[in-house]
Amino acid sequence: MGFMQKLADGLAKAREKFLVKLDALIVGRKIDESLYEELEELLILNDVGVTASARLLKHLRKLVSERKVQEGHFLRPLLQEIVSERLGKPEAIELQQGRLNVFLVVGVNGVGKTTSIGKLAQYYREQGLKIMCAAGDTFRAAAAQQLEIWAERAGVQVIAHAAGGDPAAVVYDALHSARAKGIDLLLVDTAGRLHNKTNLMQELGKVRRIIEREAPDALREILLVVDASTGQNALSQVREFAEIVPLTGIILTKLDGTAKGGIVLAIREEQQVPIKLIGVGEKASDLRPFDPQEFAAALLSSKTP
Numbered sequence: 001m002g003f004m005q006k007l008a009d010g011l012a013k014a015r016e017k018f019l020v021k022l023d024a025l026i027v028g029r030k031i032d033e034s035l036y037e038e039l040e041e042l043l044i045l046n047d048v049g050v051t052a053s054a055r056l057l058k059h060l061r062k063l064v065s066e067r068k069v070q071e072g073h074f075l076r077p078l079l080q081e082i083v084s085e086r087l088g089k090p091e092a093i094e095l096q097q098g099r100l101n102v103f104l105v106v107g108v109n110g111v112g113k114t115t116s117i118g119k120l121a122q123y124y125r126e127q128g129l130k131i132m133c134a135a136g137d138t139f140r141a142a143a144a145q146q147l148e149i150w151a152e153r154a155g156v157q158v159i160a161h162a163a164g165g166d167p168a169a170v171v172y173d174a175l176h177s178a179r180a181k182g183i184d185l186l187l188v189d190t191a192g193r194l195h196n197k198t199n200l201m202q203e204l205g206k207v208r209r210i211i212e213r214e215a216p217d218a219l220r221e222i223l224l225v226v227d228a229s230t231g232q233n234a235l236s237q238v239r240e241f242a243e244i245v246p247l248t249g250i251i252l253t254k255l256d257g258t259a260k261g262g263i264v265l266a267i268r269e270e271q272q273v274p275i276k277l278i279g280v281g282e283k284a285s286d287l288r289p290f291d292p293q294e295f296a297a298a299l300l301s302s303k304t305p
């Protein structure tokens with residue numbers, strides 16, 4: 001199965017729900033003020049958010065007048081064009097060869113941090129890299145075991161301490177072990193934390209400082225995992241985590257489970273942090289680099305790939 005097909009399958013819920021409504025709205029109508037208003041409402045209902053929807057509509061009006069379009073059904077390809085343009089270029093994750101790279105993975109409870117680390121471990125292992133995972137979630141009893149299951153599947157080592165320990169100590173040990181073993185990539189899992197719990201957020205700051213201190217220049221990515229089905233709440237998660245650690249990218253998970261894909265646009269328009277990876281399922285191969293063009297096509301193209 002090709003990538004586009006898999007992505008379209010992953011986005012099937014969002015695609016069906018949105019496209020059926022979009023087509024019902026635009027097909028057979030003339031483009032006028034009330035159509036724009038209803039379209040804006042539809043975008044807002046699909047998690048695009050008020051700010052991003054307004055910008056999209058402004059862009060759409062401009063294209064419509066430039067191209068002298070009058071029929072509603074032309075709006076769909078125009079929207080696809082606008083969405084892929086506004087989402088910009090893909091932002092790839094790049095590793096430095098021949099030295100230790102560290103990814104710190106953070107986010108609120110249950111968004112898919114551990115699963116995404118498992119998927120990343122498998123992906124990079126298949127690329128021939130030496131991978132290690134650090135079980136920085138010492139909070140939840142079963143967290144380390146969950147990581148170990150993924151790691152075993154991928155054939156990579158996990159550094160873990162007893163539950164209740166200090167995550168910074170786990171990370172400290174993992175960094176030293178990774179150095180000694182010539183590891184290319186260390187993936188650091190962390191406990192799910194609510195962004196309004198100050199002490200847990202401070203702990204995250206500490207983990208980051210340990211990495212910067214023990215392995216200067218190794219911290220390649222600080223990835224915030226966000227569940228696509230949380231809607232506009234995702235925006236405040238990005239904002240709050242970015243205040244504690246300098247986020248380099250977002251992993252947007254569970255896009256397969258949401259009937260709304262609009263959060264991708266809301267994040268893009270309202271936050272500085274790029275979406276780098278998307279999760280469209282629970283299998284190891286269901287974590288993908290985020291490609292705006294492909295995403296726009298999978299969501300809006302009339303041709304199912």
Ligand SMILES: Nc1nc2c(ncn2[C@@H]2O[C@H](COP(=O)(O)OP(=O)(O)OP(=O)(O)O)[C@@H](O)[C@H]2O)c(=O)[nH]1
Pocket residue numbers: 107108109110111112113114115116137140143190191192193225253254255256257278279280281282286
């Ligand atoms: N459908 C779908 N499920 C996902 C995806 N990513 C993760 N999940 C599921 O989401 C659930 C939670 O995933 P975890 O990886 O345990 O999340 P977590 O952020 O580590 O959770 P805590 O450690 O408890 O904070 C699991 O059942 C995963 O299989 C995805 O892209 N799509």
Ligand SMILES: [Mg+2]
Pocket residue numbers: 113114115137143189190192
């Ligand atoms: Mg976890």
